[in-house]
Amino acid sequence: MERFRVILSGSGGQGIITASIFLAEAAVYYEGLNAVQSQAYGPEARGGATRADVIVSDSAIRFPKVNQPNILISLTQLAYNKFSETIRPGGLLLIDSHFVNLERKVDARQVALGMYKAVMDKIGKPIVFNICMLGALIGLTDLVKAESILRVLESKIPAEFLDMNREAFDIGLRLAEGH
Amino acid sequence: MERFRVILSGSGGQGIITASIFLAEAAVYYEGLNAVQSQAYGPEARGGATRADVIVSDSAIRFPKVNQPNILISLTQLAYNKFSETIRPGGLLLIDSHFVNLERKVDARQVALGMYKAVMDKIGKPIVFNICMLGALIGLTDLVKAESILRVLESKIPAEFLDMNREAFDIGLRLAEGH
Numbered sequence: 337m338e339r340f341r342v343i344l345s346g347s348g349g350q351g352i353i354t355a356s357i358f359l360a361e362a363a364v365y366y367e368g369l370n371a372v373q374s375q376a377y378g379p380e381a382r383g384g385a386t387r388a389d390v391i392v393s394d395s396a397i398r399f400p401k402v403n404q405p406n407i408l409i410s411l412t413q414l415a416y417n418k419f420s421e422t423i424r425p426g427g428l429l430l431i432d433s434h435f436v437n438l439e440r441k442v443d444a445r446q447v448a449l450g451m452y453k454a455v456m457d458k459i460g461k462p463i464v465f466n467i468c469m470l471g472a473l474i475g476l477t478d479l480v481k482a483e484s485i486l487r488v489l490e491s492k493i494p495a496e497f498l499d500m501n502r503e504a505f506d507i508g509l510r511l512a513e514g515h
Numbered sequence: 516m517e518r519f520r521v522i523l524s525g526s527g528g529q530g531i532i533t534a535s536i537f538l539a540e541a542a543v544y545y546e547g548l549n550a551v552q553s554q555a556y557g558p559e560a561r562g563g564a565t566r567a568d569v570i571v572s573d574s575a576i577r578f579p580k581v582n583q584p585n586i587l588i589s590l591t592q593l594a595y596n597k598f599s600e601t602i603r604p605g606g607l608l609l610i611d612s613h614f615v616n617l618e619r620k621v622d623a624r625q626v627a628l629g630m631y632k633a634v635m636d637k638i639g640k641p642i643v644f645n646i647c648m649l650g651a652l653i654g655l656t657d658l659v660k661a662e663s664i665l666r667v668l669e670s671k672i673p674a675e676f677l678d679m680n681r682e683a684f685d686i687g688l689r690l691a692e693g694h
Binding site: 353357360361363364365370371372373374375376377378396397400401 | 532536539540542543544549550551552553554555556557575576579580
């Protein structure tokens with residue numbers, strides 16, 4: 337398989353670290369792949385852009401940090417401004433159209449989706465924005481199967497919140513259709 | 516400050532990744548330090564030992580993975596057997612006495628605490644075992660202040676579970692007293 341080098345970026349409280357762990361666990365536990373997930377917190381993290389890295393591969397992964405992502409997700413303008421130039425040529429850039437304006441040209445497939453707006457309109461809870469983003473990511477790529485993410489949700493989310501998370505994931509999957 | 520290189524090890528479901536993230540966030544958000552948190556999932560993660568790495572420092576951290584920890588926590592025998600030989604001379608090894616027998620001599624301060632048993636006796640919920648472990652870790656080291664962990668718990672744990680988590684943390688702190 338292609339090696340996926342993913343950076344999920346945005347601000348604190350958007351659920352980026354949780355989403356990145358769910359993605360890594362779906363790959364490992366339900367698809368038999370290898371994965372590494374990490375985040376660095378430094379001066380930049382305090383008030384700046386939050387960033388989590390995930391590498392998924394069927395072979396061994398020696399270095400846990402992503403320098404040039406082939407998939408970049410940016411959920412704030414600050415994160416987009418900071419990371420969009422690091423994307424590999426031919427990669428995928430996914431942004432949320434409520435929070436980010438595409439301001440420069442990058443040599444990548446750029447997809448702007450109204451994930452936050454759809455979650456707020458249909459569910460009304462910002463807490464599942466990150467799961468909607470995972471749905472869009474899975475809809476746009478061959479990273480892992482939707483079924484594998486759903487199995488992680490079932491194992492990690494308390495029963496009373498599971499339907500809401502499944503709905504957010506499905507909204508993301510549908511937003512990605514046709515892109 | 517000393518640079519802390521921590522490996523938390525055990526099995527899936529013990530809350531090791533969550534605990535490692537809480538530790539990193541306490542250092543960064545409430546003490547102004549830098550931190551990196553990561554976990555690798557590979558063939559070893561499926562059915563083997565789970566491991567999360569945290570590095571905390573007041574200076575920049577260039578490499579996110581810990582090769583030789585100065586603090587090693589092992590919550591299963593398998594994890595202990597796998598990682599105990601990597602500890603730095605003079606480091607700290609913390610194990611749970613319900614799950615681990617100390618089987619070899621390492622050049623480190625070895626502390627065996629009945630964290631799991633105390634949590635089950637006093638609270639009856641294994642889900643807060645990881646928070647009790649964090650309490651013991653903070654009681655044994657100068658990593659971060661107890662207050663900083665409590666602030667992370669307050670920001671991350673749903674209100675209805677907060678008291679249970681505070682109690683588990685306090686049990687860990689008290690178990691560490693005198694060691």
